Amino acid sequence: MSDKKRKVLETATKLFSELGFEKTSMALICKEAKVSKGLVYHHFESKETILIEIFTSSTLKMVELNVITDDTIEPKKELKQLINNVFFQLENDKLFFQFNLNIMFQPSTRSLLEVHIKERADILFKSVKRIFDKISIERSEILTYILLAEIDGIALNYLSVFDNYPLLKMKNELIHKYTN
Template structure:
């Protein structure tokens, strides 16, 4: 792993555990085992590090959305669900950080462009699927589907310690298999 990625990984963990505001550049350098000069060579500020983390997560979302493009609309929807749960299990720290950053006024402000892009990508990819399933209600169904995923992510990442993720996944898959 290169030094820039070490910085990103360390910052992700620290921002997720301590919060963005309470994490200093010195702590990031120490956790990444790099000098301040190296960090400032790659990033002008702590904000820029957070923006990079958020941008990388947005790219992952794009990949998840595009990976669901094959097959029937129903299969595409089920693939999104599968990919969503796989991402939740794989990237808890990063996703928790993203969730926290979206709800903190100080970070939300400078991440707003990324938040809007992410929302648009997700909505458009889901709406294309629902357009094929039920065109007159596709916008409403898309918003409801996204709200379900958001609620699951929120509950899993920040509310319940013993969240039954696999059971929820099976119930959601079952619900949408019967469209």
């Protein structure tokens, strides 16, 4: 990927996170990225295709960081590693999570990305359920839903509700809850 294309994607991610998709124009993306409209339209058909590319690449990033495929790790250690990875990413890449949060709650972007959102959710669900299957096959589905809901709630509160959110304490509580 060229540096200019990467700059457009980074700029659009920032603007979509801060202003929302609807309030971010192609002209503003070009201005902030310091590139011409021609260059942007050379790489992307529309603002929607930029959004889809950002979401797709963020899904790949999430999967790389959070989907553990090493079957030699005992399941509780795998859960601990997964929780640590999520919280590390949450703390160190707020823009990434803010972007995801914003597009999930905007009806226009949610409908545009519906297939991609379901695909991402399915990948993450299957990954977590695979770990819980090793711990308790009869409760693995509900435990997966609970853990994912807790992580989503923590991310929402951390990013948009509380100023001094106890992120480290929340991580430690989740680790304690699921590994003891």
